[in-house]
Amino acid sequence: MKKIGILTSGGDSPGMNTAIRAVTKMAMNYNCEMYGIKRGYKGMLNDEIFKLNPLDVSGIADRGGTILLSARLPEFKQPEVRAKAAANLKRHGIEGLVVIGGDGSYRGADLLFREHGIKVVGIPGTIDNDIAGTDYTIGYDTTLNIILDAVSRIRDTANSHERTYLLEVMGRDCGDLALYSAMAGGANGVLIPEVNRSIDELAEDIKERRSQRKLSDIIIVAEGVGHVFDIAKELKEKINTEIRVTVLGHIQRGGSPTAFDRVLATRMGARAFELLMEGESGIMVGMENNKMVTHAISYAWENKTNISLDDYNLTHLLSI
Ligand SMILES: Nc1ncnc2c1ncn2[C@@H]1O[C@H](COP(=O)(O)OP(=O)(O)O)[C@@H](O)[C@H]1O
Ligand SMILES: O=P(O)(O)OC[C@H]1O[C@](O)(COP(=O)(O)O)[C@@H](O)[C@@H]1O
Ligand SMILES: [Mg+2]
Numbered sequence: 001m002k003k004i005g006i007l008t009s010g011g012d013s014p015g016m017n018t019a020i021r022a023v024t025k026m027a028m029n030y031n032c033e034m035y036g037i038k039r040g041y042k043g044m045l046n047d048e049i050f051k052l053n054p055l056d057v058s059g060i061a062d063r064g065g066t067i068l069l070s071a072r073l074p075e076f077k078q079p080e081v082r083a084k085a086a087a088n089l090k091r092h093g094i095e096g097l098v099v100i101g102g103d104g105s106y107r108g109a110d111l112l113f114r115e116h117g118i119k120v121v122g123i124p125g126t127i128d129n130d131i132a133g134t135d136y137t138i139g140y141d142t143t144l145n146i147i148l149d150a151v152s153r154i155r156d157t158a159n160s161h162e163r164t165y166l167l168e169v170m171g172r173d174c175g176d177l178a179l180y181s182a183m184a185g186g187a188n189g190v191l192i193p194e195v196n197r198s199i200d201e202l203a204e205d206i207k208e209r210r211s212q213r214k215l216s217d218i219i220i221v222a223e224g225v226g227h228v229f230d231i232a233k234e235l236k237e238k239i240n241t242e243i244r245v246t247v248l249g250h251i252q253r254g255g256s257p258t259a260f261d262r263v264l265a266t267r268m269g270a271r272a273f274e275l276l277m278e279g280e281s282g283i284m285v286g287m288e289n290n291k292m293v294t295h296a297i298s299y300a301w302e303n304k305t306n307i308s309l310d311d312y313n314l315t316h317l318l319s320i
Contacts, residue, residue, distance in 0.1 A: 001119070003033045004276060005049065005094040008066040009040030009101035009108070012113045012253060013127045014138025015261035016066040016100055021057040021099050023267025028054050029276060035094055039071040040101070041045070041108055044085040049092050061262055064255045070101075073183055078106045079115065086116035093240055095119070096276040100125040100138070100268075103254075103300040110282060110297045119281035120271040122297050123133045130174035132303035133295040134286030138268065141260040143170070143252045144181055145253075150248055151185035151218060158216035164239065165205060168228040175307055177252075178222035183315040188217040193224035194307040199231065202239035208239065209320060217241070267292055 006023055008016050020036075027034045038048035038057070074150055075081045089097065089112075096119040099109040109120040124131040129140040147169050158165045165185075171177040175192025182190035188209060189202055206217050222229050232245050257265070264287060271285045271292050286295045 001033065001096050001276060001279075002173055003035060003092065003094045004096040004098065004273070005035040005037050005089060005092075005134045006068070006098040006175070007037040007040050007044065007054070007100070008068045008070045009099060009104075009105035009127065010072060010191060011126060012066045012070045013125050013137070014064045014142035014253070014255060014257035015138040015265040016125050016263035017060040017063045018067070018257055018262045019123055019125065019138060019269040020068060021061050021098055022266045023273045024052050024057045025054060026270050026273040030265045030273075032277075035092060036068050039069045040105065041073040041076040041085060042071040043069075044075075044088060045073065045081060047088045049088060049094070056073045059112045061266075062255065062256045080109070082111055082115060086112055086118055089118055090116075093186065094282075096274050098276070102126040102128070103131055104136075106284060106297045106300045113282050116294065118165070119276055119279075121275050121280065122284035123272050124284065124286065124300075124302070125269045127177070127178040128174050129170045129173060130305055131300050132305050133284055133288075133293070133299045135288050136264060138261055138265045139253075140176065141259070141264075142255065142258045143177060145257065146252050147177060147181040147248065148185050150246070151181060151187060151220075151253075154246060155218060158218060162215050162241065164217040164219070164235070164241045164243045166219050166221050166228055166232050166235075166243065168223055168245070170248070170252050171222050171224060173224040174305060175222045175224065176305070178220045179307060179312060179315060182220040182310060182319070183236065185218070185220070186313075186318070187220045188214075189219035190306065190312075190319070191219065194314070195309075195312055199234045199238065204233060206239050206241070206318065
């Protein structure tokens with residue numbers, strides 16, 4: 001294989017650039033030409049395909065976002081749109097494709113392989129950690145650290161005013177960011193979509209804490225649980241303390257990737273390239289038990305990631 005394309009798709013995540021750098025530099029070592037595709041499948045459709053040179057990826061390992069830009073293109077679910085995009089790749093002589101994104105992006109990649117014979121390898125890039133087949137996705141650790149920084153800052157002001165804070169964090173339908181930021185940040189409660197917990201129970205916990213002369217409460221709320229302002233309203237009727245809501249939002253997706261994410265992205269990028277060189281296709285790379293692994297790309301949407309109930313219970317136990 002002489003020409004390989006690379007794209008980032010779906011929400012950007014810190015470390016995507018690190019992965020792009022790893023794949024491109026590997027290609028340089030193997031005398032393989034790399035092509036960058038801008039704006040994910042949108043750029044594939046609009047022929048925004050350009051030769052990636054080693055200089056383009058020099059000095060980007062520590063930069064957040066994605067130099068290739070990212071986009072969502074719902075029309076990619078239509079066969080005729082994929083046919084046009086695949087024809088663009090073929091016109092450039094591109095035989096293999098590295099797709100950095102989530103399970104939606106993987107579905108598109110899988111169809112490109114099945115329908116048009118483009119060899120594809122997926123790299124899990126999303127802050128949500130919601131992809132089966134890997135213990136961690138690229139960007140998750142950085143976001144977790146951003147949330148922890150926010151928790152510390154909020155605790156200062158929460159203590160000073162003796163308030164109850166609800167901090168909404170991202171993750172779509174996955175509670176990992178919420179659960180592990182609660183555990184590591186010593187939060188006083190956590191609401192995640194995977195575990196049903198009533199507002200009554202949360203209110204009782206808060207009242208118990210306050211009876212022990214605790215100054216404040218920080219409750220982490222995963223966005224997948226529902227509207228945080230509605231939760232705040234319901235909670236207000238059951239407790240006497242003053243409530244404030246903070247929605248962290250897209251602050252969680254920016255900034256320089258952590259060492260963990262850079263190492264993960266580098267290992268995954270290099271492995272993805274090797275797999276294409278070995279003639280593999282229709283697979284994703286992952287890291288399980290600190291080992292690089294591969295799975296059929298469909299593994300990502302055919303399986304669900306599981307929350308650890310032990311970790312949830314431990315976090316709850318220590319939150320009082
Ligand atoms: N079922 C599908 N078939 C083909 N392409 C898809 C499919 N689902 C998603 N995609 C493509 O992948 C893009 C990114 O998917 P999305 O679910 O938004 O993000 P992520 O890849 O992070 O899960 C979509 O905008 C679309 O272009
Ligand atoms: O950037 P947008 O379009 O507001 O989307 C926000 C969503 O994207 C994410 O940040 C990342 O999700 P994906 O990686 O699946 O795109 C989610 O946590 C969040 O729900
Ligand atoms: Mg996703």
